[in-house]
Amino acid sequence: MTTETTDSITKGMQALAAMETHAAHLSEVAARLLTEHSGGLPELLAVRAEATQDRPHLALQPLDADDAQLWARALNVDVTVRIEDGGENTIVERATAEFTVDGVTVRIGSCQWYSAKQWAERIAEAVAA
Numbered sequence: 001m002t003t004e005t006t007d008s009i010t011k012g013m014q015a016l017a018a019m020e021t022h023a024a025h026l027s028e029v030a031a032r033l034l035t036e037h038s039g040g041l042p043e044l045l046a047v048r049a050e051a052t053q054d055r056p057h058l059a060l061q062p063l064d065a066d067d068a069q070l071w072a073r074a075l076n077v078d079v080t081v082r083i084e085d086g087g088e089n090t091i092v093e094r095a096t097a098e099f100t101v102d103g104v105t106v107r108i109g110s111c112q113w114y115s116a117k118q119w120a121e122r123i124a125e126a127v128a129a
Contacts, residue, residue, distance in 0.1 A: 014052040023049075028055035029104040033058070037074045043071045044065040068095035068110040075099070079108065091119040 026049050034047070048059040062068045065081050072079035079097040086092040090113055097108040114122060 018053040019051055022056040023051035026051045026104055028103050030058050059108045060108045062110045064110050064112045065093050065095035068108050071108050072097045089116045
């Protein structure tokens with residue numbers, strides 16, 4: 001039983017060490033991306049960092065699909081925009097891009113809900129532009 005306890009403690013300590021390494025690397029990459037690319041770009045609603053024993057992950061959340069496209073363009077990645085039926089006369093617009101920077105998975109993602117009327121107005125504005 002002592003061997004099992006020691007093994008699980010060792011595995012736990014190894015997992016913590018890996019998480020700490022990922023967290024430090026994630027912090028460096030996030031700071032570099034935000035410093036190098038934030039000038040002139042729209043503000044982000046959120047920046048979320050996750051470092052587990054398996055991987056570092058950074059999520060950038062712009063306000064809407066337009067802002068997500070600006071961030072994606074600045075980071076030289078393609079963004080995918082999906083329009084979905086949100087039910088109850090609502091439309092959902094999701095914009096996402098996922099890529100890797102120095103081993104860190106980075107995701108740009110926004111989700112915006114519109115009433116049917118707001119969506120029609122958005123489409124009319126886009127056509128007029």
